[in-house]
Amino acid sequence: MAFGEFDLIETYFTHRLPQRDDVTVGIGDDGAVASVPEKSDLVVVTDTMVQGVHFDQDTPARAIGHKIVAVNLSDLAAMGAEPAWISLALTLPEINDEWLTGFAHGLREICEYYNCQLIGGDTTQGPLSITVTAHGFVPNGKAIRRSGAKPGDWLYVSGTLGDAGLALAARQHRQKLNPDYERRLTERLYFPSARVALGQSLRGIASSAIDVSDGLLADVGHILKASHVGARISVDELPLSLAVTESLSAEQAITYALTSGDDYELLFTVPEAQRGLFDTVTAHSPSKPVCIGRITNEPELVQLRFGDEAWELPEGLAGFEHFRKTELSQ
Amino acid sequence: MAFGEFDLIETYFTHRLPQRDDVTVGIGDDGAVASVPEKSDLVVVTDTMVQGVHFDQDTPARAIGHKIVAVNLSDLAAMGAEPAWISLALTLPEINDEWLTGFAHGLREICEYYNCQLIGGDTTQGPLSITVTAHGFVPNGKAIRRSGAKPGDWLYVSGTLGDAGLALAARQHRQKLNPDYERRLTERLYFPSARVALGQSLRGIASSAIDVSDGLLADVGHILKASHVGARISVDELPLSLAVTESLSAEQAITYALTSGDDYELLFTVPEAQRGLFDTVTAHSPSKPVCIGRITNEPELVQLRFGDEAWELPEGLAGFEHFRKTELSQ
Numbered sequence: 264m265a266f267g268e269f270d271l272i273e274t275y276f277t278h279r280l281p282q283r284d285d286v287t288v289g290i291g292d293d294g295a296v297a298s299v300p301e302k303s304d305l306v307v308v309t310d311t312m313v314q315g316v317h318f319d320q321d322t323p324a325r326a327i328g329h330k331i332v333a334v335n336l337s338d339l340a341a342m343g344a345e346p347a348w349i350s351l352a353l354t355l356p357e358i359n360d361e362w363l364t365g366f367a368h369g370l371r372e373i374c375e376y377y378n379c380q381l382i383g384g385d386t387t388q389g390p391l392s393i394t395v396t397a398h399g400f401v402p403n404g405k406a407i408r409r410s411g412a413k414p415g416d417w418l419y420v421s422g423t424l425g426d427a428g429l430a431l432a433a434r435q436h437r438q439k440l441n442p443d444y445e446r447r448l449t450e451r452l453y454f455p456s457a458r459v460a461l462g463q464s465l466r467g468i469a470s471s472a473i474d475v476s477d478g479l480l481a482d483v484g485h486i487l488k489a490s491h492v493g494a495r496i497s498v499d500e501l502p503l504s505l506a507v508t509e510s511l512s513a514e515q516a517i518t519y520a521l522t523s524g525d526d527y528e529l530l531f532t533v534p535e536a537q538r539g540l541f542d543t544v545t546a547h548s549p550s551k552p553v554c555i556g557r558i559t560n561e562p563e564l565v566q567l568r569f570g571d572e573a574w575e576l577p578e579g580l581a582g583f584e585h586f587r588k589t590e591l592s593q
Numbered sequence: 594m595a596f597g598e599f600d601l602i603e604t605y606f607t608h609r610l611p612q613r614d615d616v617t618v619g620i621g622d623d624g625a626v627a628s629v630p631e632k633s634d635l636v637v638v639t640d641t642m643v644q645g646v647h648f649d650q651d652t653p654a655r656a657i658g659h660k661i662v663a664v665n666l667s668d669l670a671a672m673g674a675e676p677a678w679i680s681l682a683l684t685l686p687e688i689n690d691e692w693l694t695g696f697a698h699g700l701r702e703i704c705e706y707y708n709c710q711l712i713g714g715d716t717t718q719g720p721l722s723i724t725v726t727a728h729g730f731v732p733n734g735k736a737i738r739r740s741g742a743k744p745g746d747w748l749y750v751s752g753t754l755g756d757a758g759l760a761l762a763a764r765q766h767r768q769k770l771n772p773d774y775e776r777r778l779t780e781r782l783y784f785p786s787a788r789v790a791l792g793q794s795l796r797g798i799a800s801s802a803i804d805v806s807d808g809l810l811a812d813v814g815h816i817l818k819a820s821h822v823g824a825r826i827s828v829d830e831l832p833l834s835l836a837v838t839e840s841l842s843a844e845q846a847i848t849y850a851l852t853s854g855d856d857y858e859l860l861f862t863v864p865e866a867q868r869g870l871f872d873t874v875t876a877h878s879p880s881k882p883v884c885i886g887r888i889t890n891e892p893e894l895v896q897l898r899f900g901d902e903a904w905e906l907p908e909g910l911a912g913f914e915h916f917r918k919t920e921l922s923q
Contacts, residue, residue, distance in 0.1 A: 292738055299635060305627050305635065308713065311682045311715045317717070342626070354722055383637060385639050387641045387647070390643075392719060404617075406618060474623060
């Protein structure tokens with residue numbers, strides 16, 4: 264009932280994709296066979312993107328191919344894992360050569376960059392939807408979890424926040440952009456980076472980590488819940504791009520940085536005793552993380568500060584957390 | 594943009610599911626962390642089911658939950674692998690408590706039976722679609738492939754063929770059933786078994802294997818293509834259930850057995866030198882495989898025989914192979 268699985272995969276996905284030595288059987292059998300290095304744990308992550316929910320009809324196929332891999336590698340990065348293999352489940356309304364060529368191109372580029380092999384999957388007919396399961400390795404016991412943050416740990420985030428959210432809002436005509444930055448912002452939305460090298464360098468240093476996919480406040484919330492701690496965040500320390508600050512008021516920019524998703528930066532905590540090592544390891548990181556706050560002992564409480572003052576989300580978004588919860592339990 | 598991932602998974606999928614010792618981090622972090630046993634290879638398989646393609650609106654949610662795991666475990670079985678973990682990507686139009694309860698029930702039953710742990714996944718909003726990636730183990734180098742069949746090897750299939758296809762045809766009012774067998778056939782369609790124990794017992798014995806998901810002729814074709822061999826099949830030896838023989842003419846029954854899919858039996862080849870061992874190992878198998886033919890040296894040629902005579906698919910299905918190829922390359 265799968266349509267054209269073999270022809271389709273052979274045509275679009277088997278050429279010029281990385282071939283790794285640890286894969287014995289790749290695409291074309293009932294399953295793939297691969298080996299995990301000695302003294303390593305396997306890390307497995309899964310993300311789905313659905314047309315109309317995660318992207319619209321105008322999104323270039325190449326961007327979709329890139330992003331479905333990037334969001335998975337971002338999850339691997341948040342665990343401190345080195346990417347190795349992906350499985351692709353591709354559901355398509357029809358076999359459209361132009362779309363498939365673009366999608367495979369985007370997928371191949373990022374797989375080549377990270378030496379990640381496509382080891383199998385499934386192709387079926389139906390409404391456009393893509394699921395990738397990605398596999399990576401960490402040395403035994405070295406995976407970074409959400410649950411290790413302790414009061415006093417420092418809270419860091421990589422790159423800049425709010426870019427992808429602003430690009431999306433502009434595409435949906437909810438927000439005007441400074442036109443000088445339109446292209447850069449669209450790149451951030453369509454071709455997010457996964458902080459793979461940074462994630463691996465945080466092993467043994469970060470006490471907890473997560474990637475910023477739902478928005479900083481939502482994702483910091485996941486760390487706080489898993490670690491039974493709170494956080495104080497200095498909103499004036501949030502890393503913002505010129506594209507964001509030149510398009511928005513300060514309050515709007517901070518709001519985007521706190522609440523919009525899809526940036527795929529790493530958010531993590533570093534104990535005081537690891538800070539020197541951390542600074543050394545990340546000194547030359549291209550997406551150099553900045554310290555935006557500190558972990559407190561008040562479970563799940565987030566305090567926002569601007570300098571010495573309390574800071575609140577603007578009216579209408581003050582209920583952001585509540586809105587999210589309502590949405591979640593619908 | 595995933596909706597309610599945490600609440601939803603915690604509510605429906607974390608209770609009463611198997612917890613394995615080889616899983617260090619399960620559901621609730623960015624990824625799962627698990628370990629593969631020493632001297633074992635990892636086997637990874639992926640299957641998607643889409644509403645309107647693989648099942649209809651009337652299919653019970655419990656059956657869908659069972660089947661999406663069963664079809665994946667069937668792929669693992671065809672590789673000779675022992676199931677270990679699954680990841681679940683669930684795309685739902687809405688959060689429907691009754692549906693989710695039924696789905697989780699079906700998924701849990703089969704996971705419990707095979708001691709298979711749900712280690713993670715993704716939940717998103719969209720047209721109903723489910724992708725499972727399943728992970729299993731085989732001793733190093735012992736995975737059974739499609740490509741190992743040699744001329745002279747015997748061709749075997751487990752269980753009975755055509756049951757699921759007949760059940761589907763009856764549900765779609767394309768075929769009348771003997772009512773005494775309706776329930777049994779519907780069970781075969783909705784709750785297929787995965788031949789997990791049989792698959793593992795074939796390691797080191799079978800020269801090639803595949804599971805019958807697309808239909809015997811299509812799936813034997815995959816073995817022949819991968820192994821560069823042909824096959825002679827005795828259609829009068831095809832294993833048929835009473836449900837099939839009591840509902841259909843002999844010609845119809847053979848046609849269903851050859852062309853209808855979804856039976857999830859194992860189709861495999863055994864070299865002459867392994868036949869004694871094979872008979873010993875499978876003597877008490879509940880889905881005892883039967884020999885239905887032999888591998889020849891004529892690449893991709895399938896000869897169908899009834900006794901000593903050539904046998905052909907009935908008019909209209911004679912172009913079955915061609916139809917499939919056209920469909921695949923559309």
